[in-house]
Amino acid sequence: MDRYERILTLHRILKASRYPVPLTRLREELACSRATIYRDIAFLRDALGAPIESDPEQAAIRYDATEGDRFELPGLWLTSEELASLLALNELLGRADPGVLAGALAPFRARIEGLLSDQVSGRKLPIERIRVIASGARKLDQATFRTVAGALLSRTRLRFEYRARTTNALTTREVSPQRLTHYRDNWYLDAWDHGRDALRSFALDRMREAHSIEAVALDRGVAELDDHLAASYGIFSGPPKAWATIRFSAHAARWVADERWHSQQQGQWLPDGQYELKLPYSNSRELLMDVLKYGPEAEIVSPVSLREEMRIMLQLAIGAYNAGGGA
Structure with a gap:
């Protein structure tokens, strides 16, 4: 943590504390030496005018109870x-x-x-x-987005035609919108599907003829939404059906070890330099595609069913190349 972020963190700790904050706690949270914390306190007090009060008996500091609420760092401070x-x-x-x-x-x-x-x-x-490069973004109809967002915020139901990519079947859905999700440069609606009496996720780019209807949306609890829609890997909903164990080569591990694949993931370095990643999944499709991009640098260890799915995918890919197609 550099000095800029230490000063900002120190200020936020003191603003949030009703009682004197021990210097030992500040040293731990700022990860710095005793001399450094004293210099930062002096700078915050003398250069920035912070109303710091000391408590020598407890070796602690705080903001003055009256002036502390009004004091803010000059200018714009962001981590x-x-x-x-x-x-x-x-x-x-x-x-x-x-x-x-x-x-x-x-x-x-x-x-x-x-x-x-x-x-x-x-x-x-x-x-x-500074630029942000989109990857795999699909064309989004602005009218659909406005309709969906409007129904979500006004807590009314939605009706739309939906063509699922998996089956290409066109269906009419009536849903209670729960929340909008921006995932991998595309928008999805998490909603309660009244026709199926269950939570579902819908890609906004697959919706047509979306319009709100005169019916109050049914609200589902945040815990229920997270359990059903965020418990498994990727955008696919449903409670986890298994945990996947993936082993990455020492070369690929340089990237994977620092990546966040899932909130509940478990990772460990192996003695030979490889990296083993474990995470829950419900639908295997997205997980298989993400592992597949690492080619020979990744191997699905378990469960056997997931490993077999990957083996079949690789065999089909090899078969396509052996067929002699192409220009």
Whole structure:
């Protein structure tokens, strides 16, 4: 943690604390030496004017009870994670398709660009030098997005025609929208499907003729949504049916060990330098495709059924090449 983030973290700890904060706790949370924490406290108090009070008997500090509520750091202070998120959001807004949605989001983008400007000199930062590249984004109908988002926020039901990619069958659905999910550069609606009496996820780009209807949406609890829609790997819903164990080569491990595949994943380094990743899944399709991109650098160890699915996929791929097709 650099000095900038230490000062910001120190300020936020003191703002949130009603009682004096021990210096030992501050040293642990800021991961710095005793001398460094004293220098940071002095800078926060003397250079930035923070109303710091000391408690020598407890070796602790706090913000003055009266002035502490009003005190804020001068200018704009963001952690690296917050800055990255703000920059990504700015780019996401900039990629919005032309139309009413882009126009509605324009004031938000202007506000973000204002926040990212240099508050001291008044000079705008070269935001154009930071870019977010979309991967696999599908064309989204703006009218559909507005209709879905409007029904979600007004808590009314939706009716639409839906053509599933898996079967290509066209069905009419009536749902109670629960939440919108932006996943891998595409939008999905998590909803209670009244025709199937169950939670489902729908890709917005597969919806047609979407319109809200005069019926109050049925609300499902957050815990139920997470258990059904976020418990397994990827976008596919449903409780986990098994845990996958995937072993990556020492070369691929340099990337995989730092990646977040799932909130409940378990990873460990093996003695030979390989990396073993375990995670829950419900539908195997997305997981198999993500493992497949590593080619010979990844091997599904278990369960046997998942390993067999991967083996069949690889055999079919080899068969396509052995068939002698192509130009």
